[in-house]
Amino acid sequence: MSGAGLAGNEELLAEQGAQQGSARQLLRRFRAHRLAFASTIVLLVLLVVCFGADWIAPFPQGKQDLLLGPTPPSLEHLLGTDELGRDFLSEILYAGRISLAIGLFVALLSTFVGTALGAVAGYVGGTPGELLMRITDLFLIVPAIALLAVIVQGLGPSPVTIVFALTALGWTYIARVVRAQVLSLREKDFIEAARGIGASNLRIIVSHLLPNLAGVLAVGMSLAVASAIIAESTLSFLGFGVQSPQTSWGSMLSQAAGYVGTPQVYLLYFPGLFILVTVLAVNFIGDGLRDALDPQGKHL
Template sequence: MSGAGLTGQEELLEKQSTSAGSTRQLIKRFVHHRLALASLIILIVLLIVCFGAPWIAPYPQGMQDLLLGPTTPSAEHWLGTDELGRDYLSEILYAGQISLAIGLSVALLATVVGTALGAVAGFAGGWVGELIMRITDLFLIVPAIALLAVIIQGLGPSPTTIVFALTALGWTYIARVVRAQVLSLREKDFIEAARGIGASNMRIIVSHLLPNLAGVIAVAMSLAVAAAIIAESTLSFLGFGVRPPQTSWGSMLSQAAGYVGTPQVYLLYFPGLFILITVLCVNFIGDGLRDALDPQGKNL
């Protein structure tokens, strides 16, 4: 009798662990989301051309022609040149290395920290959960830009410092979202079944809760990439971000701000366009991943 009951529990766990569908089904769902698929292709191309800039960019980074000065887009310089006569397309590609690296690094670290703390807070509950959430609330009420500026000024405006500062604030949203989802899942039958066969709390979280949160985490991570790129651009525009000789899309915006109202205003448009395209792409990819990884999603 008990053996039959145990078999039923194991079958329930097995069913839940595979509820997100096979790899083939996930790919099919994602591909069906045409906007997400197109965004993924565009983002991959962006990553290739930016990180492959030493081989792809038409001119070396920082190559100047002071006699040329700022010029409008032409066949020789597709996006024109800046005030130092540097090819603007080449500078944007090299700057993209910093912006994309910061965005992806912050998203990965913030997702790991936020998911871990949110899962523990939701599953453990009690004073542990309350303590974690009160710390989260404390981070949320602090003026973000002001705190980021103080941290970066104190530690220096390097990309590593910016990643650390943005991660320190970026995990809070993810933690709250994950905690809310865990609170709704921890009383489900498959969790009770896992407890019934003696699974440890850590195993329940890692093997049974997190797979059912994959869609939520994927969306949260995509939003974190977009938020980190925008935050870095804002900090650089205000003078607290990446500084020469390194450059990012945000710092290029800051340098081009003085050209508003002049024929060279295009120097402001192009970095902003690359930021806009990247942010839109990661958001659409997040939507596609959410639909593909949703355990309750319908087979196509």
């Protein structure tokens, strides 16, 4: 092997070792961020109780007691019952599966699309990169809620449609951030070393650029989860989201809106509280990741 090839391999091995050390330091700094660490536990509990609702919920989904009707919180029904006599805690847990699943899937898909387009635009540059960014800018100026409502109405208000619609508009922020990072990384020594040993553009992007963007992508994904949950709740509250017999936290808010000013107003508070706690937890996790990645305070 030539001297240049050996030097290139040494550069790549040093890069990989630095990445492993950085990962350990990142985890240590994140655990030191108490609010973010506590929020991670809260989010994990929400995921467990919602996706495990079949075993954890006190009553089956949709079980009605019309003679009972709406009742305030009690020992038997911790969050009370709705107008159909359904246990509200159980309904919230089952609805949480839809809201959280939409948030997670939208975040994953948006991150994948935004990362792919942003990495290509940043690494290739030139006319193709500028064209991709102008398309991104076009999506940014579209009135999001109005377009989402049109898409969902046209394709049908199912969770899959909502995920598709939110993903179609949710990748732009990540694409811009990834492009900016790739532009600053593509001239680094370890990228030049990879080119020197004959690595293809695809391999350089996947094996060398993307691992260095892991932290940025983690922050972007956490924010995408929160944004997707809020957007889905807004759509459902306006009547364009999840429809019966399926429910989400947003659709529960919509159904309970008529109880404002009545003794049953608690039916409006509880879904809103779950949305608030989830969004705050995800945002605090994002803050913790950001601070762990940039302990000097020079945030991206």
